[in-house]
Amino acid sequence: MVHAIGIDIGGTGIKGALVDTDSGQLLSERLKQATPPGGEPDDIVAVVKTILGQVGSAGADVPIGICFPAVVRDGRTMSAANVSKKWIGLAAEQLFERSLDRDITFVNDADAAGYAESEFGAAKDVDDLVIMTTLGTGIGSAIIYRNQLVPNAELGHIDIGDRHDYEKFAAYSAKERKDLTWKQWAGRLQEYYETLEKLFSPDLIIVGGGVSKHADEFMHFLKLKTPIVAATLRNNAGILGAAALAAHGSGDRPTRGAEQLVRSTSTNPPA
Numbered sequence: 001m002v003h004a005i006g007i008d009i010g011g012t013g014i015k016g017a018l019v020d021t022d023s024g025q026l027l028s029e030r031l032k033q034a035t036p037p038g039g040e041p042d043d044i045v046a047v048v049k050t051i052l053g054q055v056g057s058a059g060a061d062v063p064i065g066i067c068f069p070a071v072v073r074d075g076r077t078m079s080a081a082n083v084s085k086k087w088i089g090l091a092a093e094q095l096f097e098r099s100l101d102r103d104i105t106f107v108n109d110a111d112a113a114g115y116a117e118s119e120f121g122a123a124k125d126v127d128d129l130v131i132m133t134t135l136g137t138g139i140g141s142a143i144i145y146r147n148q149l150v151p152n153a154e155l156g157h158i159d160i161g162d163r164h165d166y167e168k169f170a171a172y173s174a175k176e177r178k179d180l181t182w183k184q185w186a187g188r189l190q191e192y193y194e195t196l197e198k199l200f201s202p203d204l205i206i207v208g209g210g211v212s213k214h215a216d217e218f219m220h221f222l223k224l225k226t227p228i229v230a231a232t233l234r235n236n237a238g239i240l241g242a243a244a245l246a247a248h249g250s251g252d253r254p255t256r257g258a259e260q261l262v263r264s265t266s267t268n269p270p271a
């Protein structure tokens, strides 16, 4: 059994657990802390350290994968929609590695979630074009084609009609902020998914993020030509994907997409 630790940093919460990366099962309790207000780099690193301490089992040989809500290129965070702007251009992977005194795998959060769904979840046996979306503080997205991830898709920030940066209008946080009913919110999502459908002609759309546990409340309002399903792994997808990428990408198991994704987003590509 291959063990790895996955940490999922979000705009609202930071979660982590020990994972069996062969089966995609959590092996520890899922630990969660609030993202520190302002989302400053040092504060987030400190929370990650605390969670790693609580997860335990963090021997030097246990791979650690951390996913983050920003474009990640060569270990640098290149955007910061829901965290401090100090992350933009920051050598984030290096910051975590210095502070934890060990190597990590560092990727975008929606890419991690999409990878997990493709390895263990709703896209496991789907061989065509899959778009995974996470509805939370923002809207994250992952494009998976024939089980290969195309990293750093940022489909939450598209403009639709005269609405700029659609995640501000349709993320789950917008539903909460505006106190929208499920039906009202689904109307916003309908327009969003119709647009993705028009742009990409996907074979499957997956709806993830914490709100996917309430899929019964809103998914039936969505009328699309494309099959659209709730994420099987619910809100654990980021943790599972980050852990799996750390384990698979570090050469423990050659796998679909992991090597490619890690190579394009990390300063520590597999040998």
Ligand code: BGC
Binding pocket: 010, 011, 068, 069, 070, 071, 079, 081, 082, 108, 109, 110, 111, 134, 136, 137, 138, 139, 140, 141, 154, 156, 167
């Ligand atoms: C960020 C993405 C992230 C998504 C979900 C967006 O605001 O730009 O990188 O994947 O939020 O956290």
